[in-house]
Amino acid sequence: MNILLTGGAGFIGSTLAEQLLSAGHRVVCLDNLDPYYDPRLKRENLRQALAHPAFRFQEGDIRDRELLAALFSENAFDAVIHLAARAGVRPSVQDPALYYDVNVNGTLALLQAMQQAGVTKMVFASSSSVYGDSARIPFDETDPVDKPLSPYAASKRAAELLCHTFHHLYGFDIFCLRFFTVYGPRQRPEMAISHFTDQILHGRPINVFGDGSTARDYTYIDDIVSGIRKSLESLNGYEILNIGGSDPISLTGLIRVIEQTVGREALIHRLPMQPGDVQRTYATIDKARQITGYEPSVRIEEGIRRFVEWFQEGKPEQLGV
Numbered sequence: 001m002n003i004l005l006t007g008g009a010g011f012i013g014s015t016l017a018e019q020l021l022s023a024g025h026r027v028v029c030l031d032n033l034d035p036y037y038d039p040r041l042k043r044e045n046l047r048q049a050l051a052h053p054a055f056r057f058q059e060g061d062i063r064d065r066e067l068l069a070a071l072f073s074e075n076a077f078d079a080v081i082h083l084a085a086r087a088g089v090r091p092s093v094q095d096p097a098l099y100y101d102v103n104v105n106g107t108l109a110l111l112q113a114m115q116q117a118g119v120t121k122m123v124f125a126s127s128s129s130v131y132g133d134s135a136r137i138p139f140d141e142t143d144p145v146d147k148p149l150s151p152y153a154a155s156k157r158a159a160e161l162l163c164h165t166f167h168h169l170y171g172f173d174i175f176c177l178r179f180f181t182v183y184g185p186r187q188r189p190e191m192a193i194s195h196f197t198d199q200i201l202h203g204r205p206i207n208v209f210g211d212g213s214t215a216r217d218y219t220y221i222d223d224i225v226s227g228i229r230k231s232l233e234s235l236n237g238y239e240i241l242n243i244g245g246s247d248p249i250s251l252t253g254l255i256r257v258i259e260q261t262v263g264r265e266a267l268i269h270r271l272p273m274q275p276g277d278v279q280r281t282y283a284t285i286d287k288a289r290q291i292t293g294y295e296p297s298v299r300i301e302e303g304i305r306r307f308v309e310w311f312q313e314g315k316p317e318q319l320g321v
């Protein structure tokens with residue numbers, strides 16, 4: 001397939017790009033190397049893919065409609081995998097307008113460019129945050145999602161709704177994948193596992209928000225990439241699918257796993273819960289299993305081991321980040 005991958009220089013996108021290329025697909029990556037975290041890390045993420053003849057990197061913004069029109073006219077794309085976004089719950093509370101602009105208007109610009117070019121297949125990266133503090137555990141795709149707790153969550157839900165509109169009006173096949181906290185090599189540096197590992201290895205205190213009882217359904221990067229690829233192969237109609245590990249762990253439990261993996265104890269600096277954070281996430285994955293054959297396989301202990309190994313090879317540190 002000839003694929004347009006937005007956000008392909010990021011954590012999930014760059015890992016996905018390498019696997020798509022290995023499977024024989026052609027990939028055009030559109031990414032503006034947004035400064036949310038150090039763009040040197042994104043350039044490093046792209047290094048392997050850039051060496052592949054079936055990969056092309058286009059630096060640019062998904063909100064740039066002229067650029068989108070040119071990309072679609074130059075390439076006969078079979079499908080779009082749309083990962084570009086301002087990610088992160090807490091910073092969205094500080095700058096809601098930017099999050100809305102990139103995540104909602106950017107998605108709309110992309111959908112319109114697809115419609116004009118006659119490209120009708122998309123896999124879209126949504127988020128478990130749309131569930132808010134859902135009363136029902138585990139989270140099911142049929143649960144109400146009309147009480148988002150952060151601008152980020154609201155922007156992802158709004159983009160899911162736009163995707164439905166384009167399915168309805170123009171017959172697009174779109175799967176909106178609700179990813180549950182993704183971790184592994186190349187993880188964004190501000191995310192908890194990266195921050196904790198870095199601090200613990202350096203003997204510095206870690207910031208722990210709340211009493212440690214919050215829980216997350218951490219999902220290893222390879223399982224997420226497999227969920228995206230299986231969705232691409234199964235695209236038909238409009239579907240919302242949870243892509244999670246379906247095996248949550250508390251914050252205290254997570255810290256313990258990292259401590260055991262790095263062989264050092266954490267110094268804990270306890271802080272109040274942050275606005276926008278949810279108490280827990282937990283995915284049911286029966287629907288994704290049934291429609292795509294998705295099956296997560298990496299448990300947290302193994303995933304953390306692989307992450308720490310990558311981290312200790314010094315990738316971020318080599319860049320002075």
Ligand SMILES: NC(=O)c1ccc[n+]([C@@H]2O[C@H](COP(=O)([O-])OP(=O)(O)OC[C@H]3O[C@@H](n4cnc5c(N)ncnc54)[C@H](O)[C@@H]3O)[C@@H](O)[C@H]2O)c1
Nearest residue numbers: 007010011012031032033034061062084085125179181182
């Ligand atoms: N990592 C997670 O735990 C997680 C969980 C749920 C959903 N998601 C979603 O998955 C997707 C990928 O997340 P990630 O963790 O790889 O984040 P990331 O920040 O590493 O990747 C996002 C990429 O999008 C690019 N980008 C941002 N704004 C852009 C714009 N206007 N135009 C073009 N490119 C732009 C960034 O430069 C970055 O390379 C995002 O949509 C995110 O919201 C991630």
